[in-house]
Amino acid sequence: xxxxxxxxxxxxxxxxxxxxxxxxxxxxxxxxxxxxxxxxxxxxxxxxxxxxxxxxxxxxxxxxxxxxxxxxxxxxxxxxxxxxxxxxxxxxxxxxxxxxxxxxxxxxxxxxxxxxxxxxxxxxxxxxxxxxxxxxxxxxxxxxxxxxxxxxxxxxxxxxxxxxxxxxxxxxxxxxxxxxxxxxxxxxxxxxxxxxxxxxxxxxxxxxxxxxxxxxxxxxxxxxxxxxxxxxxxxxxxxxxxxxxxxxxxxxxxxxxxxxxxxxxxxxxxxxxxxxxxxxxxxxxxxxxxxxxx
Ligand SMILES: NC(=O)c1ccc[n+]([C@@H]2O[C@H](COP(=O)([O-])OP(=O)(O)OC[C@H]3O[C@@H](n4cnc5c(N)ncnc54)[C@H](OP(=O)(O)O)[C@@H]3O)[C@@H](O)[C@H]2O)c1
Numbered sequence: 001x002x003x004x005x006x007x008x009x010x011x012x013x014x015x016x017x018x019x020x021x022x023x024x025x026x027x028x029x030x031x032x033x034x035x036x037x038x039x040x041x042x043x044x045x046x047x048x049x050x051x052x053x054x055x056x057x058x059x060x061x062x063x064x065x066x067x068x069x070x071x072x073x074x075x076x077x078x079x080x081x082x083x084x085x086x087x088x089x090x091x092x093x094x095x096x097x098x099x100x101x102x103x104x105x106x107x108x109x110x111x112x113x114x115x116x117x118x119x120x121x122x123x124x125x126x127x128x129x130x131x132x133x134x135x136x137x138x139x140x141x142x143x144x145x146x147x148x149x150x151x152x153x154x155x156x157x158x159x160x161x162x163x164x165x166x167x168x169x170x171x172x173x174x175x176x177x178x179x180x181x182x183x184x185x186x187x188x189x190x191x192x193x194x195x196x197x198x199x200x201x202x203x204x205x206x207x208x209x210x211x212x213x214x215x216x217x218x219x220x221x222x223x224x225x226x227x228x229x230x231x232x233x234x235x236x237x238x239x240x241x242x243x244x245x246x247x248x249x250x251x252x253x254x255x256x257x258x259x260x261x262x263x264x265x266x267x268x269x270x271x272x273x274x275x276x277x278x279x280x281x282x283x284x285x286x287x288x289x290x291x292x293x294x
Contacts, residue, residue: 002027003029004028005032005082005084007075007084008020008033009062009118010035010088010089011033013227014227014238015238016086017033017238019086019242019246020055021051023249024048024055025053026246032058033055036059036061036063036064058074062114062115063110063113068118069121071122075122075125082122082127082130083129083130085118085131087118087132087134088135091106091110092229093193094106096190097189099191100175101176107196108168108199111200112203116203123207123211128213129214129216129254130215131248131254132211133219133220133248135220135245136201137193139197140197140198140219140221140260141221141268141277142270142272143275144186145198147183147184147185150167155270155271161203164206168199171192187278189281190279201260204218204219208258216258217257218248218259220245220248220260221262221263225263232291233291233292243265244261247265
């Protein structure tokens, strides 16, 4: 295990930073803390060095194809590939209660399209029995949707990439044309963030089917975590939220594939729209309000 090569995207702060720290704690020799901004990345490395951990740094902007390509080339040359890939980098809506076209594209680029770029370049260098973990959200559970056509199309057993593409295109067109229909969604706040994470969970299943070579691809809701993304509101700490991703990366049986996990390490049925595991915005809003007032 010690010689495994692990990469965490967007890990200069927040949950990604916590995951890097946990992986180092577990004794992995090659843990890559990556960041789109090299200075923020190096500052994060310095913080971990002070705590006695020694991860490596590499620049990686997941929305920049050249950056993904360069890092892949580097990993291939230096290590021949990688064993653990934790896709954590992400952004949320600039305004939690407003869905604009520009912001929708920004969110989808960072949270969903980036994963397709990573799939193109980095999946071919995954080693046999590698593990890919997508940090999704409760916003990514299928019960965030009410539109039965899309629920059925995204949860069918033989889902294909083109089904997800059609779903994302439908959403982007609706935002662009001003034809969003509230009846299609459980809740309207954080809507493009929800769509990006639902698409990521659906993609997990498509990728798992295509992965081969013993590779596993799972997704995870890390909990409502006190980070910059939530304006420091939340129910759990970064340290606690880092446990489940590391469990999926190192401890769970290799036979666990294409599944959706929760921050307490339990598995949830992503495809059950009746489960009501969607993100309740009133809870988020109350917590943010209370945290800001404190
Ligand atoms: N916090 C929660 O309650 C919660 C709940 C459910 C899911 N999640 C998910 O957990 C993951 C981590 O979130 P967090 O709460 O730790 O947020 P955060 O504190 O805002 O950290 C996000 C990280 O992603 C990086 N990032 C953003 N865009 C990037 C890009 N294009 N390329 C590379 N890195 C990029 C950020 O880098 P910069 O510093 O350069 O911006 C930062 O390091 C996200 O996928 C999020 O959707 C969080």
